[in-house]
Amino acid sequence: MPRGVIPSPNIWKFPDVYETENLGVDPDGVIETAMRRIHDWAGQTVVDVGCGSGFHLPRFAVDAARVIGVEPHPPLVQRAHRRVASFGAGGRPLLGVLGHRAPRRDERIRVLRGTAQSLPMQSSSVDVAHARWAYFFGPGCEPGIAELRRVLRRGGTAFVIDNDATRSTFGRWFQRALPEYDAEKVERFWARQGWHRETLDIRWDQPDRASFEAVVRIEFAPDVADAFLAEHTGATVDYAVNLFWRTFP
Ligand SMILES: C[S@@+](CC[C@H](N)C(=O)[O-])C[C@H]1O[C@@H](n2cnc3c(N)ncnc32)[C@H](O)[C@@H]1O
Numbered sequence: 001m002p003r004g005v006i007p008s009p010n011i012w013k014f015p016d017v018y019e020t021e022n023l024g025v026d027p028d029g030v031i032e033t034a035m036r037r038i039h040d041w042a043g044q045t046v047v048d049v050g051c052g053s054g055f056h057l058p059r060f061a062v063d064a065a066r067v068i069g070v071e072p073h074p075p076l077v078q079r080a081h082r083r084v085a086s087f088g089a090g091g092r093p094l095l096g097v098l099g100h101r102a103p104r105r106d107e108r109i110r111v112l113r114g115t116a117q118s119l120p121m122q123s124s125s126v127d128v129a130h131a132r133w134a135y136f137f138g139p140g141c142e143p144g145i146a147e148l149r150r151v152l153r154r155g156g157t158a159f160v161i162d163n164d165a166t167r168s169t170f171g172r173w174f175q176r177a178l179p180e181y182d183a184e185k186v187e188r189f190w191a192r193q194g195w196h197r198e199t200l201d202i203r204w205d206q207p208d209r210a211s212f213e214a215v216v217r218i219e220f221a222p223d224v225a226d227a228f229l230a231e232h233t234g235a236t237v238d239y240a241v242n243l244f245w246r247t248f249p
Pocket residue numbers: 004005006007008010011022049050051052053054055056070071072073076114115116117131132133134135
């Protein structure tokens with residue numbers, strides 16, 4: 001494993017449950033709407049840093065010109081490759097219908113093994129960078145920020161999506177699970193780097209209680225997960241996130 005890789009036990013150990021989780025994150029598209037208002041990537045080149053199994057790549061590919069996923073963990077690189085191989089142009093699934101040739105795979109999406117600190121792409125080659133719950137967690141991620149600056153073209157925008165531990169049910173869970181987490185320190189870090197912060201309210205919505213319990217259990221240690229599940233009924237939780245962003249001159 002390359003240096004500087006941050007372990008992600010949720011998706012590394014339980015990629016199928018993480019897929020279920022991703023399907024229920026922000027069903028109203030609040031994050032994407034906010035990002036597009038700041039910098040629309042239609043017709044542009046997008047990199048998803050720490051793309052995991054590539055969940056967001058076909059979504060960007062709906063109207064981006066090119067999409068590159070970067071991920072250090074080899075099993076997830078493979079999963080992302082498989083996902084991309086099963087999508088046709090415009091992010092549509094390739095469903096080889098009997099008697100019809102399947103449409104060509106979408107050549108505009110690529111997946112590369114690499115890290116945020118050493119992005120495997122040329123300088124000034126990207127318009128929009130996106131990192132969702134990956135590597136950019138505040139102090140310590142300066143090498144990745146320097147790489148974003150290098151690969152973005154003038155006027156390009158970088159987005160980082162992370163938990164807002166100061167608000168919402170999920171935010172309170174996160175703070176209880178990690179009492180040493182200092183949300184204000186993280187916010188101050190991004191402000192010092194010259195990044196903007198937009199606070200967003202999303203839902204984390206699972207189709208049934210069993211799926212909800214499964215995703216809570218991959219996000220938190222067993223004792224805290226038990227406590228949260230005992231307190232919370234249903235299969236949805238309100239979830240505050242921070243959208244940090246900067247457009248580079
Ligand atoms: C919680 S997962 C999120 C995956 C994806 N962004 C999503 O929303 O589905 C965090 C990802 O960051 C990756 N990661 C860890 N260290 C990294 C680094 N230094 N550079 C880039 N990605 C990293 C992990 O391997 C993991 O796939």
